[in-house]
Amino acid sequence: MSPWKAASPGDPVDAIDTPALVLDLDAFERNLRRMADALAEHPVRLRPHAKSHKCPQIAQRQIALGAVGICCQKVSEAAVFVEAGIADVLVTNQVVGAHKARHLAQLALKARIGVLVDDERQVMEIALAAQAQGVSIDVYVEVDVGGGRCGVAPGEAVARLARRVADQPSLHFAGLQCYHGAAQHRRTPAERVQAIAQASEAARVSREHVQALGLEVGRITGAGTGSFLLERDSGIFNEIQAGSYVFMDRDYGDNERAPQDVAFEHALFVRTAVLSRTLPTRAVVDAGLKASAVDSGPPAVWQRPGLRYLKASDEHGLLEVAPGASLDLGEALMLVPGHCDPTVNLYDELVCVRGGRVEAVWPIAARGALL
Amino acid sequence: MSPWKAASPGDPVDAIDTPALVLDLDAFERNLRRMADALAEHPVRLRPHAKSHKCPQIAQRQIALGAVGICCQKVSEAAVFVEAGIADVLVTNQVVGAHKARHLAQLALKARIGVLVDDERQVMEIALAAQAQGVSIDVYVEVDVGGGRCGVAPGEAVARLARRVADQPSLHFAGLQCYHGAAQHRRTPAERVQAIAQASEAARVSREHVQALGLEVGRITGAGTGSFLLERDSGIFNEIQAGSYVFMDRDYGDNERAPQDVAFEHALFVRTAVLSRTLPTRAVVDAGLKASAVDSGPPAVWQRPGLRYLKASDEHGLLEVAPGASLDLGEALMLVPGHCDPTVNLYDELVCVRGGRVEAVWPIAARGALL
Numbered sequence: 001m002s003p004w005k006a007a008s009p010g011d012p013v014d015a016i017d018t019p020a021l022v023l024d025l026d027a028f029e030r031n032l033r034r035m036a037d038a039l040a041e042h043p044v045r046l047r048p049h050a051k052s053h054k055c056p057q058i059a060q061r062q063i064a065l066g067a068v069g070i071c072c073q074k075v076s077e078a079a080v081f082v083e084a085g086i087a088d089v090l091v092t093n094q095v096v097g098a099h100k101a102r103h104l105a106q107l108a109l110k111a112r113i114g115v116l117v118d119d120e121r122q123v124m125e126i127a128l129a130a131q132a133q134g135v136s137i138d139v140y141v142e143v144d145v146g147g148g149r150c151g152v153a154p155g156e157a158v159a160r161l162a163r164r165v166a167d168q169p170s171l172h173f174a175g176l177q178c179y180h181g182a183a184q185h186r187r188t189p190a191e192r193v194q195a196i197a198q199a200s201e202a203a204r205v206s207r208e209h210v211q212a213l214g215l216e217v218g219r220i221t222g223a224g225t226g227s228f229l230l231e232r233d234s235g236i237f238n239e240i241q242a243g244s245y246v247f248m249d250r251d252y253g254d255n256e257r258a259p260q261d262v263a264f265e266h267a268l269f270v271r272t273a274v275l276s277r278t279l280p281t282r283a284v285v286d287a288g289l290k291a292s293a294v295d296s297g298p299p300a301v302w303q304r305p306g307l308r309y310l311k312a313s314d315e316h317g318l319l320e321v322a323p324g325a326s327l328d329l330g331e332a333l334m335l336v337p338g339h340c341d342p343t344v345n346l347y348d349e350l351v352c353v354r355g356g357r358v359e360a361v362w363p364i365a366a367r368g369a370l371l
Numbered sequence: 372m373s374p375w376k377a378a379s380p381g382d383p384v385d386a387i388d389t390p391a392l393v394l395d396l397d398a399f400e401r402n403l404r405r406m407a408d409a410l411a412e413h414p415v416r417l418r419p420h421a422k423s424h425k426c427p428q429i430a431q432r433q434i435a436l437g438a439v440g441i442c443c444q445k446v447s448e449a450a451v452f453v454e455a456g457i458a459d460v461l462v463t464n465q466v467v468g469a470h471k472a473r474h475l476a477q478l479a480l481k482a483r484i485g486v487l488v489d490d491e492r493q494v495m496e497i498a499l500a501a502q503a504q505g506v507s508i509d510v511y512v513e514v515d516v517g518g519g520r521c522g523v524a525p526g527e528a529v530a531r532l533a534r535r536v537a538d539q540p541s542l543h544f545a546g547l548q549c550y551h552g553a554a555q556h557r558r559t560p561a562e563r564v565q566a567i568a569q570a571s572e573a574a575r576v577s578r579e580h581v582q583a584l585g586l587e588v589g590r591i592t593g594a595g596t597g598s599f600l601l602e603r604d605s606g607i608f609n610e611i612q613a614g615s616y617v618f619m620d621r622d623y624g625d626n627e628r629a630p631q632d633v634a635f636e637h638a639l640f641v642r643t644a645v646l647s648r649t650l651p652t653r654a655v656v657d658a659g660l661k662a663s664a665v666d667s668g669p670p671a672v673w674q675r676p677g678l679r680y681l682k683a684s685d686e687h688g689l690l691e692v693a694p695g696a697s698l699d700l701g702e703a704l705m706l707v708p709g710h711c712d713p714t715v716n717l718y719d720e721l722v723c724v725r726g727g728r729v730e731a732v733w734p735i736a737a738r739g740a741l742l
Contacts, residue, residue: 001739002447003454004474017470017742051685073686076373083374093686094646094655096701099388103375118647119700149687150647150655181684275465276489276521284465284521289666290716291741295683312666313552314422314712315444315464315741316520329490330467341685345661346716348739368372368719368738370662370686371388 007351011358018273018332019287021347023362025354027267028246029061035245036065038262044232047071047090047221049243052341054366055350056084058246069112071241072366075103080366082111090114090138090221092177092241094122094150100371101129105137114138116177118152123164123171130170138174139165140221143206145178145199154202159209166215175219176210178203179241184226185251185296189258196230203236225264226255249340251296269302269334270343271351272317277329283307285317285333292317292335293342299335309335378722382729389644389703390658392718394733396725398638399617400432406616407436409633415603418442418461418592420614423712425737426721427455429617440483442612443737446474451737453482461485461509461592463548463612465493465521471742472500476508485509487548489523494535494542501541509545510536511592514577516549516570525573530580537586546590547581549574550612555597556622556667560629567601574607596635597626620711622667640673640705641714642722643688648700654678656688656704663688663706664713670706680706 006020016022039046048062050070059070059081069088072078078089088111095104095115107113108130117123117139130137141161144151152158158176166173183195199222207217221239223231225248231237244252247268257263272287289312292299299317301307306325311318317335321327337343344350345367352360377391387393410417419433421441430441430452440459443449449460459482466475466486478484479501488494488510501508512532515522523529529547537544554566570593578588592610594602596619602608615623618639628634643658660683663670670688672678677696682689688706692698708714715721716738723731 001737002742003450003740004447004742006742015470019741076375079374096644096646096657099386118649121700144649148653149684149689150649152649273467275467278489278515278521278523282519286467289664290713293660294666295660313520318520329492342661346739346741366372368717369374370390370717371373371375371377 001348005349005361007358007361009358009360013353013356013358016271016351016358018271019291020271020351021344022269022271022334023350023352024267024269025352025359027265031246031248031264031267032061032065034262034264035242038229039232039240042232044238044240046240049092049241050081051077052243052344053246054344054364055362056081056086056365057362059086071243074369074371075100076369076371077366078107078113079103080369082107084365086111088112092116092179094118095126096122098125098129101125105129105133105135108135108137109133112138114140114174116140116142117161117165118142118150120161120164123161123168127168127170136170136172139171140174140177140219141165142177143202145180145202146195147180147182149181151177154206155209158206159213162210162215163213173215175217175221176203176206177222178220178237179222179224180227181224184224185255187254188256192227193230196227196234200234200236225252229260244340247340249296250300250336250338253336266302266336268337268340270299270337271332271334273332274327274329277327281321283319283321283327285319286315287317287335288312288315290314290346292337293339293346295342296339299337302334302336304333307333372719376720376732378729378732380729380731384724384727384729387642387722387729389642390662391642391722392715393640393642393705394721394723395638395640396723396730398636402617402619402635402638403432403436405633405635406613409600410603410611413603415609415611417611420463420612421452422448423614423715424617425715425735426733427452427457427736428733430457442614445740445742446471447740447742448737449478449484450474451740453478455736457482459483463487463550465489466497467493469496469500472496476500476504476506479506479508480504483509485511485545487511487513488532488536489513489521491532491535494532494539498539498541507541507543510542511545511548511590512536513548514573516551516573517566518551518553520552522548525577526580529577530584533581533586534584544586546588546592547574547577548593549591549608550593550595551598552595555595556626558625559627563598564601567598567605571605571607596623600631600633615711618711620667621671621707621709624707637673637707639708639711641670641708642703642705644703645698645700648698652692654690654692654698656690657686658688658706659683659686661685661717663708664710664717666713667710670708673705673707675704678704
């Protein structure tokens, strides 16, 4: 990592070295509040996804506003948050192999831990590991509600696996994971309505099959920033896993919004500077694909009409400069990342700004926690 | 980062936790040797690019086989290598602003440092910083030889800027940077021949203009893994900056080779395991886009016919399993990353294997060095 830091608390924003990952604290806090308000007085609780931010300081603020805990995507990511004092973590992923199961069970010595399954082998490995540690683990059966990735088919197969979970003394059958990832970035509200209607029906059918075995389905959990109002109002889901709402990336901004959708703001930026300016129509900035992930397309230039980020190479971003737009060598710009999750994962620290000053620098403690 | 490690020296390869970045030491060492052999008895020297590996242990091995030093892409990246004892580092990038110039000049207290310029402002800032530290810095004028990114137009503008450099007592005009990045991945040999012929001519014309001012052009430096034999044989270039040859990614493997091209091998892999296997034609592995960069397309599955990596999400890779291909839940696979540079930048350690065992674990010390 870099032997020096991009900024320290108290620095003026203009002094932040580039490229740096910057959080607009006012916009971020409004996003936190808007999500809490959107779920208040509805029969759903919030378990926000921490894979977006990988930052215990953010998880603590989410919990202070009513979140029951967090989601993580990897066991080692969960370990970072448990170590930071987060008391309730759901690993929204399958965990395979005795080695990973042991790490998972060790976390349950310190916090409430949940995990997903879609195969009997996972159930038995986790049950054995939990038994060896003398802990209980919450296990959710993942249902493939339309995403076509992990999860068993809705209905009878869900019930069979739930039965296996419930039969293990060291496991607690906690409910169903019904996340429709592919629905989050469908561009029109109508497409998202249709996808979540399908997901809700798959969840409902699966719940019926499980209940027919005499098992209680405590939680039906899922949803993301692109669709969570639909799950909230489904009458089926009772837990929301949205994560990106804290930051909002360019790709979420590209979704066409329904009138009732919550107006989350862009709060996460890559601060970058112009390092080469040899042609009137072209500029090169110091944030390339190692500074702003491009899997969902290039970043957007923030509030600078006439500038467009065309193409990223490793450490360069090529900008188109429209006739009449001014942009000087050395000038700083803010970029809105195409996809916040993998962009955050490129940085060790989040530079938090308010009122033109750096207010705090938060470690991205779970950056690179892949295991 | 992860609170535990993927592997330790002495572990069998089968025990490496997933996902992990794995270096096949035998293939890697053959790649090092093949590059040294390809340049031996030619009037060019090797200054390999360290942005590909970000690992001092690899830089040391390149230098032991004759490299004169390394290239870096960022000042903070260079700082990591200087701290590790590398004595000659060229930052193949523009550096703008007094803050970055000071960091650069401080490195020149401990090592021979070079940098690129394409604007007078950069020249003056670096000259001032070098003067303040009492050091001399090698400065190369970057020529836009066809890539359309950084660099001044070939010819007179190059000479003007070289003159400005040579006029600064704290700077040494060291030569011309003539890297054609866009040429590296042109798929046919004929396209690469044409691009490097153009780059060589731009370099030759620029050299003439500089020499006409009575200045010596010590180095014409550039080239990458996709084209370096062309620069070697150009009669113009005398330094080669290839970096990816140590690893070879899927994207370089997709280049159509000319008969004389050097047969570098894939040496870098992402070890991954199947975490979900619910349909005969589909499997999900635990290496998504936070484990293998997708800016140059998805990774390839290594030596497993019938398996194809279709799509990455954050922490999942969706595989297509052909009829008849066998693949079990929990089974490990090796992936060849689509692009090695940003993939390496996702990991803290490189797990080095030979003969079925982990021989060493090397820190990726410059991971995340963006400043």
